[in-house]
Amino acid sequence: MAALAPPVAAVRVAVRRALTGLPGAGPVLVACSGGADSLALAAATAFVAPRLGRRAGLVTVDHGLQPGSAERAAMVAGWAREQGLDPVEAVPVRVGGRPGGPEAAAREARYEALVEVARRHHAGAVLLGHTRDDQAETVLLALARGAGPRGLAGMPERRELAGVPLLRPLLDVAREDTRKACAALGLTPWDDPHNADPAYARSRVRADALPALVAALGPGVVDNLARTARQLAADTAALDALAAAALAGPPVPLPQPVDGSPRTASVAGDRPGAVRPVRAAEGGLAVEALAGLPAAVRTRVLHAWARELGASPAALSHRHVAALDALVTDWHGQGAVHLPGGLPVVRRDGRLTT
Numbered sequence: 001m002a003a004l005a006p007p008v009a010a011v012r013v014a015v016r017r018a019l020t021g022l023p024g025a026g027p028v029l030v031a032c033s034g035g036a037d038s039l040a041l042a043a044a045t046a047f048v049a050p051r052l053g054r055r056a057g058l059v060t061v062d063h064g065l066q067p068g069s070a071e072r073a074a075m076v077a078g079w080a081r082e083q084g085l086d087p088v089e090a091v092p093v094r095v096g097g098r099p100g101g102p103e104a105a106a107r108e109a110r111y112e113a114l115v116e117v118a119r120r121h122h123a124g125a126v127l128l129g130h131t132r133d134d135q136a137e138t139v140l141l142a143l144a145r146g147a148g149p150r151g152l153a154g155m156p157e158r159r160e161l162a163g164v165p166l167l168r169p170l171l172d173v174a175r176e177d178t179r180k181a182c183a184a185l186g187l188t189p190w191d192d193p194h195n196a197d198p199a200y201a202r203s204r205v206r207a208d209a210l211p212a213l214v215a216a217l218g219p220g221v222v223d224n225l226a227r228t229a230r231q232l233a234a235d236t237a238a239l240d241a242l243a244a245a246a247l248a249g250p251p252v253p254l255p256q257p258v259d260g261s262p263r264t265a266s267v268a269g270d271r272p273g274a275v276r277p278v279r280a281a282e283g284g285l286a287v288e289a290l291a292g293l294p295a296a297v298r299t300r301v302l303h304a305w306a307r308e309l310g311a312s313p314a315a316l317s318h319r320h321v322a323a324l325d326a327l328v329t330d331w332h333g334q335g336a337v338h339l340p341g342g343l344p345v346v347r348r349d350g351r352l353t354t
């Protein structure tokens with residue numbers, strides 16, 4: 001028997017890791033464009049899932065943006081059925097008439113379709129083919145636009161969209177290995193011309209910026225960027241959990257001056273590692289409790305609270321959060337902070353409130 005090519009093994013190991021212990025009994029669905037990454041992912045899933053007692057299927061979305069896209073989607077679906085994947089769906093979507101650029105519109109339409117198919121089949125997860133190189137590109141783009149730790153944490157290995165778990169099993173696998181895996185398996189991937197189109201910042205990072213960094217700093221750069229993302233994802237999750245705990249705590253009474261010194265607004269902040277609750281009994285957030293939090297936790301509390309008030313996450317920028325923070329830490333009687341959507345937040349009687 002011929003030895004298993006190492007890239008094929010690497011992709012299978014990554015898929016096995018992602019599927020082991022996955023809750024639920026429904027099938028896993030590979031989101032497959034026909035490109036090398038998601039084709040290698042689909043082949044590996046077709047092999048691994050049944051051995052773990054899981055059904056595996058495939059969804060390919062036809063954005064209808066290029067001539068021949070329907071035929072390509074049909075080919076991907078036909079190949080998937082030959083691999084024993086089931087269910088298999090080729091889903092045409094309408095990209096036009098959505099807000100934002102064509103790339104964002106296509107992505108939105110694609111995720112809508114993936115979620116719809118996954119829900120209809122009670123799927124345990126949708127698997128996406130992003131690789132370590134995609135992650136490194138994401139981190140570099142985030143760094144360049146000053147995105148902060150959340151952006152530098154890159155794409156998560158797992159997230160939920162409308163109740164559907166989205167998994168990225170290949171974030172530790174090099175793109176080169178997905179190509180090699182396809183070659184070793186005799187698969188011919190489709191090359192999306194958009195990926196090489198210099199009109200897109202990601203394409204320029206892929207073609208120019210990342211290779212220049214590798215040339216200047218060595219081949220470890222891609223792996224290092226992806227590792228930085230993992231570390232920041234862990235830190236960010238811990239800080240988010242502290243912020244959530246502060247918001248989940250019992251409402252606190254506002255402080256009354258005792259002997260001229262304000263007493264603490266906290267009722268549960270004295271255990272090591274515990275965060276002080278920040279909700280004011282009168283509504284809104286208690287300024288003094290907020291001021292007692294480390295800045296990294298406080299800004300997350302303010303971000304989460306602003307979202308709770310209805311600010312859209314896409315429109316909520318670090319400037320809004322900094323302005324809310326200034327109501328706490330740099331108070332000089334300034335006026336309302338207007339959140340996206342126009343909602344004003346003011347500081348009044350020791351509280352941030354609407």
Ligand SMILES: Nc1ncnc2c1ncn2[C@@H]1O[C@H](COP(=O)(O)OP(=O)(O)OP(=O)(O)O)[C@@H](O)[C@H]1O
Binds near residue numbers: 031128
């Ligand atoms: N036409 C498609 N049909 C099904 N799945 C797709 C399609 N295009 C992309 N995908 C899935 O999305 C993954 C990432 O693809 P790509 O990098 O082109 O998308 P992206 O727009 O960067 O995605 P994201 O919004 O998740 O960053 C692919 O590996 C595949 O799993």
